[in-house]
Amino acid sequence: MPEIPLDHVHVAPDDDPENAPAVFVLHGRGADEEDLLPVARHLPDDLHVISLRAPDPLQGGYTWYELDLSAGGLEESQPDAADFRRSLDLVAESVEAAAEAYDLDADRVGLLGFSQGAITSLSLALEEPDRYAWVVALHGYLADAHADRGPDGIEGKPVFVGAGTGDRVIPESRSVAAADRFEAIGADVTRGSYPGGHGIGQEELADLVAFVESQTA
Incomplete structure (x- = not known):
């Protein structure tokens, strides 16, 4: 078995795991690979769930990267x-x-990220669009480093972007701008803005589950 660079939790499908579709789950800043498993439990039972841990320790959890606050x-x-x-x-x-x-x-590999995990997921989708069948990006934004990436391979790619109307960590406007950019380069964008702050409420959960179900049916 090849070594997987990042620590992770793997939840196999209930039936017939060989050659089954999968979702890679990327948590937010200061969380860990267990954080989004309650969300993943609502996804279709035929999915492999591989929840990755970010590489660097931070405040009892982990982070994907440090922040550049110069802006x-x-x-x-x-x-x-x-x-x-x-x-x-x-x-x-x-x-x-x-x-x-x-x-x-x-x-049939998808990405599901929250906050830093969403930012990472959106950039990965632009770098290697042929590798990922769909993307869920919750309460994130498109990093400046990838804002000018062209549309090669992203046309028609299903992308779900969720935002919080009261999010003070990543304002709704930044998630909306990411959705606008993906639409402009031809992705098939589903978007939602939800009451509340930097977290996943029941309405947002229901919409993202419906989106994933539509991609894995």
């Missing part, structure tokens, strides 16, 4: 370039290794 504070922050590049590579390497280790259907 004026948390609400305008960007990923630190070197950290971000390292995490993007580690996730891509982990997806490749896990596909072999767990006999995944490589043509």
Whole structure:
């Protein structure tokens, strides 16, 4: 079995795990690989769930990268370039290794990220659109480093973008801008804005589950 670079939790499908579709789950800043498992439990039973742990310890949890606050504070922050590049590579390497280790259907691999995990997921989708069949990005934004990426391979890609109307960590406007950009380059975008702050409420959960079910049916 190949070594998977990032620590993770793997939940196999209930039936016939060989060549089954999969979702890679990327948590937010200061959380860990267990954080989004309650969300993943609502997803279809025929999915492999591989929830990855970010590489760097932070406040009892982990982070994908440090923040560049030079633009004026948390609400305008960007990923630190070197950290971000390292995490993007580690996730891509982990997806490749896990596909072999767990006999995944490589043509039916999705990404589901929250906050930093959403930012990472959107960038991965632009870097290697052929690797990911669909993307869920909750309460994130499109990093400046990838804002000008062209449409090659992203046309028609199903992308779900969720935002919180009262989110003070990643304002709704940043998630809306990410959805607008993906629409502009031809992705098939489903978007939702939900009451509340930097978290996943029941309405948002129901919509993302419906989106994933539509991609894996």
